[in-house]
Amino acid sequence: MSKISLAHGSGGVETQRLLERLVINRLPAWMKxxxxxxxxxxxxxxxxxxxxxxxxxxxxxxxxxxxxxxxxxxxxxxxxxxxxxxxxxxxxxxxxxxxxxxxxxxxxxxxxxxxxxxxxxxxxxxxxxxxxxxxxxxxxxxxxxxxxxxxxxxxxSKLIVDNNIKPGDKIIATGPLGVHGAAIFAAQQRIFSHEFRSDVKPLTKILLPLIERYIEGIHAARDPTRGGAAMVLNDWARGSDVMLVVYESELPLPEPVVNLCEMLGVDPMTLASEGAALLAVSPEIVNDVLNTLYENGCGEARVIGEAREKASSIGVVVLKTLVGGARILEPPSGEIVPRIC
Amino acid sequence: MERRMDLRRLTKTVFRDSILASQLAKLINDYWRLLRSNGVEEVKIMNFCGTHEYTSTHYGIRNILPPGVSLVAGPGCPVCITPSYYVETAVGLALEGFTVYTYGDAYRLPAVREVKGCRSLSDARIAGADVRVVYSFLDAVRDAASHGKPSVFLAVGFETTCPAYASAIASEMVPSNLTLISAGRLTPPAARYAVERVGTVSGVIAPGHVSTITGAGVWRFLPEEYGIPTVVTGFEPVDVLIAVAIILRQLAENKPGLVVEYSRTVTIEGNQRAKKLLSQVFDVVDSAWRGIGFIEQSGYALQENFARYDAVKMFGLREPGRDGWKNDLLPGCICGRVILGAAKPTDCPLFMKRCTPGTPYGPCMVSAEGACSIWARLGGRERLVEVV
CATH class of the missing domain: 3.30.1330.10 (PurM-like, N-terminal domain)
Structure with missing residues (x-):
């Protein structure tokens, strides 16, 4: 019995596979x-x-x-x-x-x-x-x-297509991650606190100045909505055939978001942001891009990682953890449900 | 309130501190060299709890440890070890029109046998049954009282979760329309089983939360009877590194003992009130663990005078005994070996192929505490550090 489940709509691996099966694989190349x-x-x-x-x-x-x-x-x-x-x-x-x-x-x-x-x-x-x-x-x-x-x-006038990331490129987060997802989760769990407010907003004032000045050096741009930063980074690594290394110590994850995620057993990197973007930029312009972001109200913008040559065994996203360990940052998979204890 | 927040922040700062972690990593390496010089080739430490497996994987701790020191999973994931027939019973009742409550991860737990085309409570909900995911038993108590329809709670859990059932039952809060499928389990008998049957465990990172209830004293048998260094450990990365360091030191000095590293919440005696409630409401009986089998004196059964809360008794359901027991896993699934520390999730040919967090095939791929699910979602791999 194969039926649609909520996991098919959560923006992770299942959504991607469903779309490939239902739509993308059924189209001849000229129709795409x-x-x-x-x-x-x-x-x-x-x-x-x-x-x-x-x-x-x-x-x-x-x-x-x-x-x-x-x-x-x-x-x-x-x-x-x-x-x-x-x-x-x-x-x-x-x-x-x-x-x-x-x-x-x-x-x-x-x-x-x-x-x-x-x-x-x-x-x-x-x-x-x-x-x-x-x-x-x-x-x-x-x-x-x-x-x-x-x-x-x-x-x-020129497109930013997310398959142009080159080894050495820096990954920038323009603002806090996981904020929208945490706010929705908190509301669904009836946790009412001023700490949880969605960041939903148009990013025009943040992105347009960058597009106008630095479009040549911006190799990828994505707002990490459904599926969160984990999905975006995995899409990028696969699309550009590079390995991305992300530093946990540099991730702009607000403390209330981290606390809520720990309580519910959810990875904040899989939660949606609706008011922040991830950018992959060439190392030459990274400081200029950051300064422009600061000028436009993105005080928390920062470099969270970088692209490297794909290692033979793992063409993926590697997270260097707070305590000096490392793990793969997997794309989100399955329906996100609260845990038991 | 402000002060409490600061304390919480301080705790996290300390227990996730990178400098402290690197000093501990050095200490661990020193003890490992000492052990190596004594001819030890391998040290296998069991993360009894799913949550310790989570900490170890989430913080990439395996990539900090020396190559000969490995952390293996244990049977401490209540959803993973819940026998299939409880799920089948709950699915059957849901399809008969009962409102069925359970926790988010038990809701997706697949059974071995399908009931009318449904393998899990999640399937039953898709098929139109009234299945409700709750965060605590009390939520179900309130909800069932408000609608009055015949309702069942799939009551899984260890010593941490079961006092909530006992408390609500003992204080007569549970409405007459709500019964329980009592599937609670005790952890120390499973630890004994694991070290006896698997036999290669050199140290145990013992449960932190369970020990807040039971008291750390229940783990004394590990060092005393089996000579296994045992550390009741907190759930932050520095806690786990301290535990590894203590275990290696005890091994190097050949002085196995019980240490409470998680002394900020755990005592030797435990929570007397919770223990009393458990003993007032439940009998301890021989019980089945999925993927493992029957373990003596390892399950909570509702006492005779609380039979009206017992779904199995009230609805004349059949609970398979020791004779009818099969190991409760679908063909090819190696969860039974994973939760006894005998195999890694990545050793399973089905891992991330037939069995994924989105479409779990085995029980360890479901819960946030299941070893396979943790490795799948959090990218558990050993020896990653070399590439970055």
Missing amino acids: KVENGLGLDFPDDAAAIPVKNGYLVSTIDAYTVSPIFFPGGDLGKLAAAGTINDLLMLGARPLAVLDAIIVEEGTAMDDLARLVDSMIAVLRGEGVCLIGGDIKVMPKGQLDGVLITTAGLGFA
Whole structure:
């Protein structure tokens, strides 16, 4: 009996395998991308179609979260910011968004209005247009609350495709990791504390100055959402055929996040951030990139690791631990559930 | 409150300190050289607890130790050793319409035999059964009391988890619609079994949390009867390094003893109140451990006067005895050898192929305390340090 389980949707190894089986492996090569563009041929945040002087970049994502309103944000803000960030990670300036909202019969009108308002507020703040959409209602019990899908369009003069990491490149985290995931986990476990607030926000003001000044030296960019930093780093190591070495002592993991994860038996590196990005940059520009990040409010930006030549036996992500040991940083796998003791 | 936070921070700073860790690594190397000069070729130390296995793997401690010193897993993962028939019973009841509660990891534990196409409580939930994951027994008590429907709790766990069942039962908090599948187990008999049957264990990192309840005294038999250095250890990386250093020193000096390294919470006597509650509610009986077999005096069974809380008795279910026992693992699964420290997770041909954290085949791939799951999720490998 093969059925869909929650693990298939957790953004880890199972999600990837499911997509390969259901979609990617069923497409002939020509269907996976528009000629000279980027599509399902390489797993990245968004797709690109070549146009005059650059690329039309597009992305689509379905957003579902429980609870719909959480400390630091809500589903509407998440849907707007997430799509804007996916465009940015390919090196694009976000231009427009379309949305599709599916809502359960019986949902409070005020709740839906609040979600849409906060989605619009994010788009307005970023100067991004909302140029189309759809709304559907499902009978009560056939959907848990509200689901929002957003598609985004942007323009890039040059793409950041995450398969260009070279030995010697430095890995930068622009801000704290795992914060959104921890906030959602805390809310689901009914742990109410000011320490847990989602970091969900558009990264435009952080990423655009870097894209404008240093695009040649930025070899990869990704916001570690579902699957967390562990998934991104593993994707990168595989995509660029390098080994990544990450230093645990340098990871910007807030203490409350670490404590919560220890309590629940979850690795914070697999938890989502919605307001931070990981970058792989060439060593020549690393200080300039860090200084630009500091100027733009990313006081906690730092180098967390580096790329090296792939060792013969392990083309993977190695974590140097706090106490001088080492382990493989595996991509997340399975459904994340609280542990027994 | 502020002061407590600072203490917690201080504890973490000290017990994860890289300088302290490197000094301990040096000490461990010194003792190892001494042992080598005495002709010792290999030292095998058992992480009895799944959580010690977690600490060792999470902090890459195997990559700090000398090549001849190995840390092996033990049977201290309550979900891993829960016999399959308890899962099958719970799945059966769930499919009959009972609300079934359990912990997050027991929820995904696969049984050996399918019940109406379902191998786990997770499968049963997908098939439409009412299975609810809770963080504690009290959550289930409250929830069951609020809806009043016939409910069952798959009550797995060691001496740490079982006092919660005993306390709720003894204080008559459990509503009449909630019964338990009592699958609690005692750890010292399993440790005795492991060192007797496997035979190559030179030292034991003994349970920290279990010992807060039982008291460290229950581990005296290891040094006294088997000559095995035993350290009741905390769960931070420096705790584990200290334990390894103590074990190597005792081996080098040939003076095996019991040491409480985790003295910040563990006493020799343990938690009297919890122990009393356990003895008021449970009888200690011979019980099965998945992948291992029956171990004498190793299980908690509800006493006769609490039979109304016992799902197995109330619903006339059959609990296989010693004669009907099979080792409870699917073909090819070597979990039984992994939890006795006789094999590494990576020795299993199914590891990360047929058996992954997303689709666990064997019981040790499910729980956050299961050795295979820990190695799979946290990249447990020996000898990584050379490459970085």
